[in-house]
Amino acid sequence: MSTDPGPVESEVLDRLERRSPAAIADTNHGGVRTLAPGIDPVHADCAFAGTVRTVVLDPDALWAPVGTLDAAREDEVVVVDADESVDEAIWGELLSSYASEQGVRGMVTDGAVRDVSGIRELGFPAFAREVTPRGPSGDAAVERDVRVTVGGASMAPGDVLVGDESGVVVIDRDAVEDVAAEADAVDRKERQVERLIDDGNSLERAFEDAGMG
Numbered sequence: 001m002s003t004d005p006g007p008v009e010s011e012v013l014d015r016l017e018r019r020s021p022a023a024i025a026d027t028n029h030g031g032v033r034t035l036a037p038g039i040d041p042v043h044a045d046c047a048f049a050g051t052v053r054t055v056v057l058d059p060d061a062l063w064a065p066v067g068t069l070d071a072a073r074e075d076e077v078v079v080v081d082a083d084e085s086v087d088e089a090i091w092g093e094l095l096s097s098y099a100s101e102q103g104v105r106g107m108v109t110d111g112a113v114r115d116v117s118g119i120r121e122l123g124f125p126a127f128a129r130e131v132t133p134r135g136p137s138g139d140a141a142v143e144r145d146v147r148v149t150v151g152g153a154s155m156a157p158g159d160v161l162v163g164d165e166s167g168v169v170v171i172d173r174d175a176v177e178d179v180a181a182e183a184d185a186v187d188r189k190e191r192q193v194e195r196l197i198d199d200g201n202s203l204e205r206a207f208e209d210a211g212m213g
Helices: 010-017 021-025 066-071 093-102 116-122 173-198 203-209
Strands: 032-034 048-057 076-081 089-091 106-109 126-128 141-144 148-150 153-155 160-164 167-171
Touching (some): 021 032, 021 160, 021 167, 032 153, 048 066, 066 076, 066 093, 066 141, 076 148, 089 106, 093 116, 106 160, 153 167, 167 173, 173 203
Parallel strands (some): 048 076, 106 126
Antiparallel strands (some): 048 141, 048 160, 160 167
């Protein structure tokens, strides 16, 4: 059954975007999962945080998720479950341009993308398993706005994804506020370690004094 809980507030997403996926993972919160290595950004400067909007594609007849993108709201991130099929690209420059204009914050797929130079020039955060010049051959999505598993991580519409060059994490919708607060605490401890090292402390002592030992 499809669900559409609506987006998380922009202020919360902006706050999470200022925290790295590493800091969020370091909270060890039960509502956080990490996408497996291999779902990589297609260019640098790709930090994003957005509310999940999902679509499932037929891996034997892939299709660009145009309908899903048309339905996507500002501050969302489109998550495309292609069942790890990478023979055909499901995303490229045109979709990235349209997504940027609509306020979509990023795209994550276990499939392939193309037009990397164009996506890079737009500065649109796109994460994928592979890159290929070949376009899709199908003509329809299988399901929209349903729970999916991408990069080994289960996620549902309304959950939140946060990504950068280190990778992507997913946060359960009902855990977003708690995780944001805990990620802030992780960041404060890391900044404290830096100050202690600058003051001449050893790395071991700095970690201990910051409560990270």
